[in-house]
Amino acid sequence: MRDVIIVGAGPGGSAAAKYLAEKGYDVALYEKRQEIGAPKRCAEGFSLAGAKEFNLDLPKNCIRQKINSSRVYSPNGNFVEINYEVDGGCILERKVFDKWLVEEAVRKGAKVQAKTTITGLLKENGKVVGVKGEFFGEKFEERCKMLIASDGIESKISRMAGLNTACNPNLVDSGVQFEMAGIDIEDQKKIYLYFGNEIAPGGYCWVFPKGKDIANVGIGVLGRNNLPAIKYLEKFIESKKELKKGSILEVNSGGIPVGGLLQKMTLDNFLVVGDAAHQVNPIHGGGLYEAQFAGRIAAEAVDEALKRGDTSEKQLSKYNKEWWEQRGNHLRNVEKLKEVFKKLSDEDLNFLSENLKGNNLADFCEGINLKFFGKLLMKRPHLIKFAKSLF
Amino acid sequence: MFKLNEDKCLRCGGCVGICPVAALELTETGIVCNEEKCIKCGNCESFCPVAAIKIEKDKK
Numbered sequence: 001m002r003d004v005i006i007v008g009a010g011p012g013g014s015a016a017a018k019y020l021a022e023k024g025y026d027v028a029l030y031e032k033r034q035e036i037g038a039p040k041r042c043a044e045g046f047s048l049a050g051a052k053e054f055n056l057d058l059p060k061n062c063i064r065q066k067i068n069s070s071r072v073y074s075p076n077g078n079f080v081e082i083n084y085e086v087d088g089g090c091i092l093e094r095k096v097f098d099k100w101l102v103e104e105a106v107r108k109g110a111k112v113q114a115k116t117t118i119t120g121l122l123k124e125n126g127k128v129v130g131v132k133g134e135f136f137g138e139k140f141e142e143r144c145k146m147l148i149a150s151d152g153i154e155s156k157i158s159r160m161a162g163l164n165t166a167c168n169p170n171l172v173d174s175g176v177q178f179e180m181a182g183i184d185i186e187d188q189k190k191i192y193l194y195f196g197n198e199i200a201p202g203g204y205c206w207v208f209p210k211g212k213d214i215a216n217v218g219i220g221v222l223g224r225n226n227l228p229a230i231k232y233l234e235k236f237i238e239s240k241k242e243l244k245k246g247s248i249l250e251v252n253s254g255g256i257p258v259g260g261l262l263q264k265m266t267l268d269n270f271l272v273v274g275d276a277a278h279q280v281n282p283i284h285g286g287g288l289y290e291a292q293f294a295g296r297i298a299a300e301a302v303d304e305a306l307k308r309g310d311t312s313e314k315q316l317s318k319y320n321k322e323w324w325e326q327r328g329n330h331l332r333n334v335e336k337l338k339e340v341f342k343k344l345s346d347e348d349l350n351f352l353s354e355n356l357k358g359n360n361l362a363d364f365c366e367g368i369n370l371k372f373f374g375k376l377l378m379k380r381p382h383l384i385k386f387a388k389s390l391f
Numbered sequence: 392m393f394k395l396n397e398d399k400c401l402r403c404g405g406c407v408g409i410c411p412v413a414a415l416e417l418t419e420t421g422i423v424c425n426e427e428k429c430i431k432c433g434n435c436e437s438f439c440p441v442a443a444i445k446i447e448k449d450k451k
């Protein structure tokens with residue numbers, strides 16, 4: 001019997017695997033894809049402060065481009081810039097990064113196996129006690145004391161275990177992206193975000209440089225729209241002469257849970273982390289930091305539970321508590337902003353961009369200083385009703 | 392009926408997470424729908440970033 005089985009080798013699963021293996025537990029991490037990290041479902045933006053916080057000594061080949069600023073366009077073409085302290089962010093090569101994270105877990109003693117799908121759970125008295133899986137069509141069963149689901153947006157495992165983690169369709173960004181080469185980029189150390197109800201309803205278009213003439217060019221849109229996301233992306237690219245002439249090296253898509261944070265992420269012998277638990281920043285859709293953060297504190301809660309020989313839901317609920325205290329409440333604030341943001345017209349967005357500075361935007365992404373935003377909205381009579389939710 | 396355009400589908404799994412009744416599964420060959428579970432709500436169809444899904448009304 002294993003101490004811990006982890007399903008899904010994205011950043012959430014490999015972080016949990018690394019921390020638990022480091023503490024000496026017998027950990028297995030199963031990934032259904034034949035190649036960890038590929039194809040990517042991501043624009044690859046990551047904060048270097050995050051890397052530092054998780055003690056990631058990122059090898060050079062994980063980082064494609066260091067980033068020192070963001071430019072946020074409003075529908076009328078005006079923009080606000082956020083400048084970071086030196087190289088605050090980076091664009092990763094996720095295929096390399098995800099695999100490297102897993103290698104680190106293996107170095108600490110975790111057992112990892114790709115092309116292994118977890119197809120069902122073993123249960124006793126309604127409690128999870130192991131998994132049923134398939135490796136190369138070969139079926140197997142394995143028991144464990146603790147199961148961690150880090151199976152991303154697909155998240156079937158939580159639902160099998162008894163937690164309904166299905167996403168609310170109004171709270172999932174529909175994302176699609178081209179990795180494009182042969183394009184012109186004004187400043188390769190800057191990421192570019194484009195807002196507007198015409199170009200990206202409820203979301204935004206992005207250009208994340210991976211070099212001087214190569215970038216992830218993508219879009220996330222929210223809710224039911226007239227067109228599928230890819231049509232909006234094609235229109236966006238068509239409208240920009242610096243992008244239009246480029247070549248498409250890769251096509252990526254995915255769902256981004258931008259809301260619907262879960263109060264309860266634990267059951268007896270079970271917990272869920274990352275996208276599977278909707279742990280994503282609702283404004284910008286970044287989930288790499290959140291997944292690894294949750295993987296780390298989940299590992300701490302599991303460590304304590306295993307030491308006590310008590311992996312009951314009650315004991316594990318420490319993870320819920322810690323996560324909400326450290327991340328959830330922030331993200332809940334960001335979610336409130338997102339709810340207001342969805343209702344803004346292009347004119348409203350233009351108005352905001354004239355009245356906001358870079359540091360205001362950076363605060364909003366972290367869910368701080370909402371009052372400032374609320375006060376700004378109060379200046380537009382038709383927005384007063386939305387502003388109230390921010391005080 | 393759930394109809395998948397395999398030429399378009401990028402196997403990103405987004406539709407799986409959005410299905411309220413867990414009728415969808417991402418396999419190596421694409422998305423498979425369990426028609427017995429599917430309630431034809433159309434969530435997957437309107438979500439799919441590349442319009443690979445069509446939910447067709449069943450003929451009576």
Ligand SMILES: Cc1cc2nc3c(=O)[nH]c(=O)nc-3n(C[C@H](O)[C@H](O)[C@H](O)COP(=O)(O)OP(=O)(O)OC[C@H]3O[C@@H](n4cnc5c(N)ncnc54)[C@H](O)[C@@H]3O)c2cc1C
Nearest residue numbers: 008010011012032043044045118152175254274275287288
């Ligand atoms: C278009 C797009 C752009 C994005 N851009 C950014 C960005 O720039 N920055 C950022 O921070 N975040 C971004 N995100 C979000 C980010 O990609 C996710 O938040 C992050 O990958 C979540 O990590 P995770 O470990 O929770 O899940 P994932 O990375 O999704 O990993 C889950 C893994 O579980 C595996 N799995 C699923 N089911 C099973 C099973 N039954 N058995 C075995 N394995 C299974 C899957 O194959 C997958 O590898 C973006 C997302 C999308 C879709």
Ligand code: SF4
Nearest residue numbers: 400401403404406439
């Ligand atoms: S959302 Fe669309 S592209 Fe993604 S797996 Fe489902 S059908 Fe395929």
Ligand code: SF4
Nearest residue numbers: 410429430432433435
């Ligand atoms: S139509 Fe609704 S129930 Fe049927 S597969 Fe799509 S999301 Fe699931």
